[in-house]
Structure formats: structure tokens, C-alpha cells
Amino acid sequence: MCLGLPGALPVVNEKAIEFAIRIGLALNCEIAEWCRFARKNYFYPDMPKDFQISQYDEPICFDGYLDVEVEGETYRIGIERAHLEEDTGKSTHVGGATGRIHGADYSLVDYNRSGIPLIEIVTKPIEATEEKAPLVARAYATELRELVRALGASDVRMEEGSMRCDVNVSLMPKGAAEWGTRTETKNVNSLRSVERSVRFEVERQAGVLDAGGRIVQETRHFHEGDGSTSPGRSKEEAQDYRYFPEPDLVPVAPSRAWVEEIRATLPELPAARRVRVKAAWSLTDEELRDVINAGALDLIEETVAAGAAPGAARKWWMNELSRTATARGVELAALPITAAQVARIQALVDAGELNDKLARKVFEGVLAGEGTPDEVVAGRGLKVVSDEGALLALVDQVIAENADAARKVRDGKVAAAGALVGAIMKASRGQADAGRARELILERLGQS
Amino acid sequence: MSITRDEVAHLARLSRLALGDEELDHFAVQLDAIVSAVARVQEVAAEDIPPTTHALPLVNVFRADEVRPSLGTAEALSGAPAAEDERFRVPRILEED
Numbered sequence: 001m002c003l004g005l006p007g008a009l010p011v012v013n014e015k016a017i018e019f020a021i022r023i024g025l026a027l028n029c030e031i032a033e034w035c036r037f038a039r040k041n042y043f044y045p046d047m048p049k050d051f052q053i054s055q056y057d058e059p060i061c062f063d064g065y066l067d068v069e070v071e072g073e074t075y076r077i078g079i080e081r082a083h084l085e086e087d088t089g090k091s092t093h094v095g096g097a098t099g100r101i102h103g104a105d106y107s108l109v110d111y112n113r114s115g116i117p118l119i120e121i122v123t124k125p126i127e128a129t130e131e132k133a134p135l136v137a138r139a140y141a142t143e144l145r146e147l148v149r150a151l152g153a154s155d156v157r158m159e160e161g162s163m164r165c166d167v168n169v170s171l172m173p174k175g176a177a178e179w180g181t182r183t184e185t186k187n188v189n190s191l192r193s194v195e196r197s198v199r200f201e202v203e204r205q206a207g208v209l210d211a212g213g214r215i216v217q218e219t220r221h222f223h224e225g226d227g228s229t230s231p232g233r234s235k236e237e238a239q240d241y242r243y244f245p246e247p248d249l250v251p252v253a254p255s256r257a258w259v260e261e262i263r264a265t266l267p268e269l270p271a272a273r274r275v276r277v278k279a280a281w282s283l284t285d286e287e288l289r290d291v292i293n294a295g296a297l298d299l300i301e302e303t304v305a306a307g308a309a310p311g312a313a314r315k316w317w318m319n320e321l322s323r324t325a326t327a328r329g330v331e332l333a334a335l336p337i338t339a340a341q342v343a344r345i346q347a348l349v350d351a352g353e354l355n356d357k358l359a360r361k362v363f364e365g366v367l368a369g370e371g372t373p374d375e376v377v378a379g380r381g382l383k384v385v386s387d388e389g390a391l392l393a394l395v396d397q398v399i400a401e402n403a404d405a406a407r408k409v410r411d412g413k414v415a416a417a418g419a420l421v422g423a424i425m426k427a428s429r430g431q432a433d434a435g436r437a438r439e440l441i442l443e444r445l446g447q448s
Numbered sequence: 449m450s451i452t453r454d455e456v457a458h459l460a461r462l463s464r465l466a467l468g469d470e471e472l473d474h475f476a477v478q479l480d481a482i483v484s485a486v487a488r489v490q491e492v493a494a495e496d497i498p499p500t501t502h503a504l505p506l507v508n509v510f511r512a513d514e515v516r517p518s519l520g521t522a523e524a525l526s527g528a529p530a531a532e533d534e535r536f537r538v539p540r541i542l543e544e545d
Binding site for chain 2: 003044093109240247249
């Protein structure tokens with residue numbers, strides 16, 4: 001199993017079936033009452049046993065849709081099918097100029113992901129998108145990623161290959177009734193690349209057609225660098241995978257009761273969540289988008305759940321903590337601070353025990369590994385001295401130590417109180433409430 | 449139903465098997481005999497008998513989602529003719545054009 005070797009006997013991971021059904025339900029799909037796995041036979045070193053277990057004409061999920069929004073307009077993306085298969089090894093091509101299979105001297109294969117469950121989600125043709133096709137394609141991939149993340153089925157990190165896209169493009173000339181020949185572009189490994197590869201293919205195919213040429217049905221390869229695509233295997237034979245039912249796996253027949261049980265446990269889906277959060281936190285579209293792009297939605301929501309006001313929670317995560325994350329080159333969620341800790345710091349601010357300046361020092365301490373917010377407050381002695389008794393004691397002490405200044409104030413030179421306030425702030429290491437300290441000094445010296 | 453020499457040659461190419469002319473003739477006859485024998489099942493298959501792919505009336509045989517010990521890198525690579533960077537090194541995959 002580990003190396004995709006011939007003779008390995010497969011067993012289906014129940015969780016993979018459950019996740020496939022979850023994804024299917026979230027995509028408004030029908031769930032097959034009975035389906036089989038099939039062998040897809042091909043000869044390539046990413047699978048030494050020379051076939052991949054997949055599904056052929058009986059996918060576990062079919063006929064669904066996902067709505068996405070582009071520039072205020074909703075597009076319904078039809079889902080043709082979602083089927084389960086096993087992943088294959090990862091190949092890296094060495095030598096040659098571009099890291100592509102063409103011109104490579106040899107290849108390295110990592111089998112760590114071979115045999116791991118993979119779900120392939122196939123859309124129906126997305127028609128009538130015209131010049132917005134690249135944006136619609138990107139919006140779909142973005143929404144799908146959010147959805148799968150919300151379902152907990154994958155970490156959907158495109159840069160690590162846990163979500164991958166193949167982009168199919170064909171054109172229908174104005175006035176024509178049928179779609180032209182389609183190309184499939186592989187190696188599209190980011191949301192931005194989805195948009196760029198569609199744009200490139202639309203323009204390339206239009207150029208060929210305008211010049212009176214024909215589109216060749218082929219697999220193309222996307223290049224991150226310049227956003228272009230180029231033909232894949234030039235001598236590719238007509239694909240003949242000789243699919244047949246997988247003899248080592250029995251059919252999967254999810255009971256309707258199980259399907260309904262899974263449906264009942266579906267979490268709030270991203271589209272509904274956006275509507276709710278936007279209203280509850282009074283956000284503009286741009287603010288919501290920034291929060292989502294920063295990966296802060298979950299964190300802010302957890303911080304709010306832990307008691308912080310939405311505005312304050314958003315402020316800390318989007319400013320202070322985002323800056324730190326950027327500086328450290330990590331994701332927001334990877335910072336060594338929890339939502340509950342952020343909420344605790346904000347609670348201290350709300351209670352008047354910290355001001356914003358001191359709160360920033362507490363963040364600094366927590367992020368530096370000095371402990372919980374309360375430990376940092378205690379360890380660094382960061383509390384605002386708002387306690388009247390403590391402040392009064394400090395006022396009396398400063399008056400005694402600065403007899404000259406105190407006399408001047410007593411004599412009516414109120415401006416001299418500034419030196420006393422300064423001394424109090426110094427003695428309290430910035431933690432005293434300066435305004436209140438001034439009032440108390442003037443009161444003590446008979447000037448109020 | 450009969451298996452032609454061309455079909456055997458096609459299958460051999462897909463499977464990366466180098467078969468000589470004599471072998472192609474030889475296997476065509478043999479495969480034809482096997483496929484013809486199996487095809488006889490269709491003679492008794494009635495309308496009400498669904499195509500059968502598994503002999504056992506079982507469905508939903510699953511395992512739990514548990515990580516189990518598996519081969520380490522050194523052990524996995526111990527049988528590799530060539531390895532590099534903790535991965536299997538394989539010859540050029542596509543011939544040069």
C-alpha cells in the first residue's frame with residue numbers, strides 16, 4: 001500500500017466515504033445508492049502497480065451545483081459528478097530548463113501520498129460567462145476551497161497539492177450553437193493561476209480561431225512564470241485506460257439513513273456564514289473580504305465567542321496580529337496566541353485595567369512566549385493604576401519628594417503640576433491614569 | 449467475438465510489452481479462445497439477471513480511519529535501484545521528441 005506496489009490489497013477508509021458524502025451534500029448533489037470502484041490502467045512511474053483505483057461510470061456524488069458571486073452577479077456552477085479515487089505518487093522532473101517532464105534528464109517520485117483518498121469534483125460546462133470567464137472560474141475554485149475547508153475534509157492548501165485544479169476551456173463563437181474543441185490545462189496550482197490560465201486559453205483559442213485555424217483537443221501545461229500554457233505530451237496516444245470494475249473492493253452502498261445523518265451534521269456553509277457575519281459585525285463588503293483573505297474569520301469569530309466585541313476582536317487580529325504574522329512570515333492562525341487570550345486582553349482593556357498601549361505590550365509578551373495574558377501583565381507589571389487608593393499614595397509620595405514644585409502649585413502656579421504628574425507617570429512606569437493623577441494633585445494642594 | 453492480432457499489438461503497446469510477430473499470432477489465438485469461452489456466459493444471461501462484477505453479496509466493507517505503522521524512508525527505499533533526496537529516482541519518462 002505504502003509504495004503503490006503490485007499486489008497491495010486495498011480497503012476503503014470509511015471516513016473517506018463519509019467526507020465524500022458531506023462534500024456531495026454541500027454541493028447539492030445526489031448521493032449514489034450503490035456504486036463501484038474501477039481500475040484505471042496506465043503506465044507511469046507515479047503508480048508502480050500501473051493502475052489507479054478510481055470510479056468510472058458510477059460516481060458516489062452527481063448532479064449538484066454551487067452558487068458563486070462575481071461582481072454582484074450570481075453564477076450557478078453545475079456539478080457533473082464528484083468521485084473518489086486514490087492519489088498517486090508525486091513526480092518531480094529533474095534537468096531541463098523548466099522542471100517540466102519534457103527535456104527532463106530523470107524524475108524523482110515520492111510515494112507518500114499514493115493510496116490516499118482523493119475526491120475529484122467535475123463541473124458541467126459553465127456557459128455564457130463571456131469576458132468574465134476567468135473571474136467566474138477563480139470564484140468557483142475559491143468558493144469550493146472555502147466549502148471543503150468548512151466541511152473539514154481537507155486543509156485545501158493548493159501550494160502543497162492538497163487541492164489541485166485542471167482547467168478546461170472551450171469557446172463558442174458569436175452566433176454559433178455549439179461549443180468548440182476543448183483543451184485541458186494541468187499544473188494550475190493557485191487560485192490566481194486558475195484565473196490566469198483561463199484568460200490565457202480564451203485569448204489563445206480566440207487568436208487561433210480568428211486566424212482561421214483549428215483548436216486541437218489536447219492536454220496543456222500551465223507556466224506560473226509568464227501565465228502561459230503550452231501543449232503537453234506531443235505524441236500522446238488516444239487515451240485508453242481500459243477501465244474495469246475493481247475486483248478487490250466491494251461496492252459502496254450508503255444507506256439513506258447514513259446520508260441523512262451526515263446531512264444533519266453539516267456545518268454552516270461559507271455563503272450563509274458570510275451573510276450572517278457581515279450583518280452581525282456591521283462590515284462592508286471590502287472589510288469582510290479583507291478578513292477572509294487574511295484567514296481571520298474563524299479567529300475573530302472565536303474571539304467574539306470568548307466575549308470580545310466584534311470591532312475590538314477584528315481590530316487586534318487585522319492590525320496588531322496581522323502585522324506580526326507578516327513580519328514572521330507565518331499565517332495568522334499559526335501565531336502562538338489563542339482567540340481566548342485575545343479576548344482576555346480585550347476584557348482587561350474593557351475593565352480599564354489596560355490601555356491600548358499596555359495591551360500592545362501584553363500581546364508582545366504573549367507572542368514572545370512569556371505566558372498567558374495575565375501572566376504577562378503580572379510578570380511585566382503592566383496594570384493601569386486606576387485604583388484610587390494606590391494612586392493617592394503615589395500622589396502623596398510624589399508631593400513629599402518634590403516639595404518645591406508642590407509649593408508652587410499651592411501658591412497658585414497650577415502649571416507646575418505638570419512636573420508632579422510626570423513624576424507620577426515615571427514612578428508608575430506609565431501605568432497611572434495621567435488625567436486622574438492631575439486631578440488628585442490639584443485636589444491635594446488645594447487648587448480644585 | 450474475436451480478438452485480432454492488431455488488438456493484441458495495441459494491448460501490448462499500452463502495457464509496454466515488446467512482443468514479436470510470432471508471439472502476437474500466438475497470443476491472439478489464445479486470448480480469442482479465453483474471451484470466446486467467457487462470452488458464452490451471455491448465452492445464458494437473461495434480461496432479469498443484472499451484470500455481476502463481484503461474486504460475494506457484500507457491500508460497505510470499510511476500515512477505520514487510523515494511522516498505522518508503516519515503512520520508514522530507509523526501508524521503503526532499500527529496494528530502489530536508484531534514490532535521491534529521499535525519493536525514488538526513475539529514468540526519463542518521455543522520450544525526447
